[in-house]
Amino acid sequence: MPAVTTIAEPAAASAAAGRTLAVEVSSLVKRYGVVEAVKGVSFDVGRGEIFALLGPNGAGKSTTIKMLCTLALPTDGTARVGGFDVRRQPKAVRRRIGLVFQEQTLDDQLTAEENLRFHAVLYRVPRHEVDARIDRVLRLVALEGRRKDLVSTFSGGMARRLEIARGMLHTPTVLFLDEPTVGLDPQTRALMWDDVKRLREEEGVTILLTTHYMDEAEYADRIAIIDHGQIVALDSPDALKRKVGQDTVELTTADNALAASRLAAAGSRCQEGGEAVVVFTTDGESQVARLIEIAGVPVSNVHVHRPTLDDVFLHFTGRQIREDQGERVPSMAVRARAGRH
Ligand SMILES: Nc1ncnc2c1ncn2[C@@H]1O[C@H](COP(=O)(O)OP(=O)(O)OP(=O)(O)O)[C@@H](O)[C@H]1O
Ligand SMILES: [Mg+2]
Structure with missing residues (x-):
């Protein structure tokens, strides 16, 4: 990303500082020739929020991020980041954002500290603040002990965390992380x-x-x-799960038929199947004690199942997201200083 320069900020900037939205996206479109990578997405992100764009390969996630970071010009629609328009005020946007690319962009022949110092110059972190800021961001990602080590000696996870530290060095108000955990082990x-x-x-x-x-x-x-360049659902994880369906409470009892008939008589929607009675309900966990009491027979096993995000994706797209998709390592590095196109 190019070095940021100080520009005169419009009066709107001070008004923007008092707003609660960090990112405002409206009908954003990106076409590459005949490929419509992003097909008119709209969403807002509140200040201090952690907001995830979830979707399979090619869904348009990186393209959306690139437009918000001023690295790709929107074909249509508008986006504001920190109150500034990505198209008309790109420099003001860049000064307020940190970015960690999907592809690694550290210089692995430099130490962790040298990478950070280079970034501090690019982003014009005031010289008297640089040391304290480097200490702070390394501590935030628990890499204080490795500051003098070459990045070439880092594990993939350590390099990723150093990139996050680097993205935070100039104290951005919005941090963009494109696939921060791809290819890393669960721990x-x-x-x-x-x-x-x-x-x-x-x-x-x-x-x-x-x-x-x-x-x-x-x-x-x-x-x-996000799927095929469009947002198909947007909500909190819990709310998305609720939209997909109810919890199920599975009771293994001494007399499933009797338990099922009593539960049905009490108004529960249930099925007697195989070894257990399955009750469909909202907030299954809090219902367990009541359901056992209504069943009125000894219960040997209880299992509560909440819809998962996999169920959510399947529900909204009709397809399953494949877990192995993310292990693909991109072959072409998009460098931090890539031009806008
Ligand atoms: N520079 C480009 N030129 C042409 N097509 C592009 C370009 N960048 C992205 N695309 C296309 O736009 C679509 C969305 O790509 P994008 O990289 O945004 O997806 P993504 O959701 O980030 O996928 P992944 O999970 O693989 O990173 C894809 O069809 C991709 O091939
Ligand atoms: Mg991507």
Whole structure:
């Protein structure tokens, strides 16, 4: 990304600072020739929110992020980041954002600290603040002990966390993370999520990230499911699950037929199937004790199933998201200084 320069900010900027929205996207479109990568998406992200774009390969996640980061020009529609228009005020937008690309963009022949210092110059972090800021961001991602080590000696997860630290160096108000955990083992992914939450808590930063991992989208405050360039659902993880269907409570009892008839008589929707009675209900966990009492027979096993995000994706797209899709390593590195096209 080009170095940021100070520009005169319009009066609207001070008004924008008091607003609660960090990102405002309206009918955003991106066409590459005949390919319509993003087909008119609209969403808002509140300040301090962790917002996930969830979708399979080619859904348009990176293209959306690139438009918000001023690295790709929208074909149509509008987007504001930190109150500034990505098309008309790109420099003001760039000064307020941190970006971690899907592809790694560290110089692995430099140490962690050297990478950060280089970035501090590019982003014009005031010289007297640089040391304190480097200390802080390395601590935020638990890499203080590795600051003098070459990045070539880092594991994939450590390099990723250093990129996140670098994205935070100039104290952005919005941090964009494109597939921050792709290709990492589950333990490292969990550590990365600890980092993300810590950044939000300690720096108050708004985080917009992309992922195709169903399980980790659950950590976000809200999720937009994007498929073929369109948002097909947008809500909190819990609300999305509620839209998909009810919980099921499976009771294995001494007399399933009797239990089922009593539950049905009490107004529960249930099925007696095989070894158990299955009751369809909202908020299954809190209903368990009541259902057992109504069944009135000894219960040997209880299992509560809530719809998962996999169910949510299937519900809204008609397809299953394949877990292995994200392991693909992109072959073409898009460098940080890529032009807008
Ligand atoms: N520079 C480009 N030129 C032409 N087509 C492009 C370009 N960038 C993206 N596309 C196309 O736009 C669509 C969306 O791509 P995008 O990279 O945004 O998807 P994504 O959701 O980030 O996928 P992934 O999970 O693989 O990263 C794809 O069909 C892709 O081939
Ligand atoms: Mg992508």
